[in-house]
Amino acid sequence: MEEQFLLRVPPSIAERIERLLSENASSSEDKSLDLSFSEDGRSGTFILGNDHFPASLLDLPCIVESYKTYDDSVLIKTADIGQMxxxxxxxxxxxxxxxxxxxxxxxxxxxxxRRFRREPDLNPELVRRVEKDLLKIMAGRTAENVDVEVAEQEEDGDENARNASKKAAPTPAAKPDVPETGANAGEPDRSDSDESDDSI
Incomplete structure (x- = not known):
């Protein structure tokens, strides 16, 4: 896939870029177009002709897909755009x-x-304590401050479970065999339209 980004410019700069990219670019006073970034990689300068404009690289809140087409009916995905x-x-x-x-x-x-789930508000002390307990459990030791509760089933529940497993599954009822009887057994059915008058 290609590497792409979005370039968002003010309307006055957009008109100048459009003139530069159009067919009559030789008549435009803006002959050059350049973009350079500082060491932090997030701020830079956009150069259009002799004018310098400040620029910033920003992450989009979600990924945008980019497509191209050759025949105006089939779209081909070319990139995932995440920055502007x-x-x-x-x-x-x-x-x-x-x-x-x-x-x-x-x-x-x-x-x-408005659209995405909010991050939960977690107590940092609780996170540290749970992390420490998980590391102890993984090392084979027991965690601190753990309340152990043993739940036992009632005897009635055990007996009901045993009785349920002993019950036989119901067998499906057999269909009664009904012989087909007809007046014209072996002969195909005839309708009134099949009868022909041979008297002619």
Missing amino acids: IMVREEGDSAPDVVEYRHGLTPPMRDARR
């Missing part, structure tokens, strides 16, 4: 998170909060 490069205007502030909050379409607005 967001280009901003000069004065816009950089996002303070690594994961983008919204999806690509309006129904996926604030997708993590």
Whole structure:
């Protein structure tokens, strides 16, 4: 599969990129298009002509599949897209998170909060205690602070279970043999339309 990402730019930059990629690119003042990232791999610079715009690499809240077609009827999956490069205007502030909050379409607005299960609130002390107990059990020792409760079945329950296993399975009833009797045994059925008048 291919490696792909989404490039989200402001409308003014989108018009300039469209002019650059169109057929009359030689007449456009924007001759170059470049993207470079800093050492952290999350922030960078998008260069269009002589203008520099800040850019950020953000994770999408869910994976988006990309398809291509050659005949407008059969779609072929080409990539799973999980990241987006967001280009901003000069004065816009950089996002303070690594994961983008919204999806690509309006129904996926604030997708993590509205569509996905929330992470459970776990007490860190409880997690440490359970982890320590599991390590002790795996080492062959007993866990601390364990309440052992032994449940015994009542004798009536045991007798009912034994009696249920002793009961014989019911046998299916045999179908009675009914002989087929007919007035014209061995002859095919005839209808009124089969009778012909030989008197003609």
